[in-house]
Amino acid sequence: MTNVEPAIAPPRQEEMPFAMVHGAALTSLPKDLYIPPDALQVFLEAFEGPLDLLLYLIKRQNLDIVDIPIAEITRQYMVYVDMMKELHLELAAEYLVMAAMLAEIKSRLLLPRPQIDEQGEEVDPRAELIRRLQEYERYKQAAEDIDAMPQLGRDVFEVAAYAGDHHPKPTLPAVSIREMLLALKDVMQRAEMFAHHHIQREPLSVRERMSIVLERVQADRFIEFTTLFDHQEGRLGIVVAFLAILELLKESLIEMIQSEPFGPIHVKAK
Secondary structure: OOOOOOOOOOOOOOOOOOEEEOOEEEOOOOOOOOOOOOOOOOOOOOOOOHHHHHHHHHHHOOOOOOOOOHHHHHHHHHHHHHHHHHOOOOOOHHHHHHHHHHHHHHHHHHOOOOOEOOOOOEOOOOHHHHHHHHHHHHHHHHHHHHHHOOOEOOOEOOOOOOOOOOOOOOOOOOOOHHHHHHHHHHHHHHHHHHOOOOOOOOOOOHHHHHHHHHHHOOOOOOEEHHHHOOHHHHHHHHHHHHHHHHHHHHOOOEEEEEOOOOOOEEEEEO
8 A cells, every 4th residue: 555645736926906994905096995996197298388299299200300390299299288187287388389380390301392482492390490409409508517527505505614713821820928938049049149247227118118119010021030139139139129020019119920830930010
């Protein structure tokens, strides 16, 4: 007894539903479905006028613009005009004028006797239409070339950044009492070189020395701090001058600056 394997059915592609309504698949259109004739309209080409339409029809068939088959072009042009009427589009009057012009040219070509101009040459009824088409083609190509050029706001964009007013002012370090004492120490060390043992009464006054310092300093320029001391007056004279300077600083009559740490100190009047 032989075992016979069951036949396997070939794969079959099931029909795909074209819509899902409330979770149910629809594979056929309902019989009572009504689709209005104007429910969907698709426009593939847009023309800016009758000359644009004629130029499109000529280029689509690779025809020579100076040898236009008027009969065929007129037929295709009228097909487009009839389509515009069927789609209920507002047909511009210039399209109808062009249709009449094509019909006239076609009729003149069918005449048995050709027209002769003043020079005795045969007049081609298509000449005026060809001239207008060539002129329109030149202007259209020029417009397309201009539109292909980079335009500001479409292809290139301006970039601007405000940098602000960058005029940094140098920040001078504040003069500390330690810096002043170090400068005073240097002055006193140099003053000791002029020290002597002659004892006499020295009429030194802080107020008087304040007036002398104010006479030496100026408001428009700085002078060096060490120039306010007279080394020949000795230690006592330097101390009196230093006290006078401190009083002037306290009363905000003078100001001091130091351009760098451990640098020279300069003084000027306020």
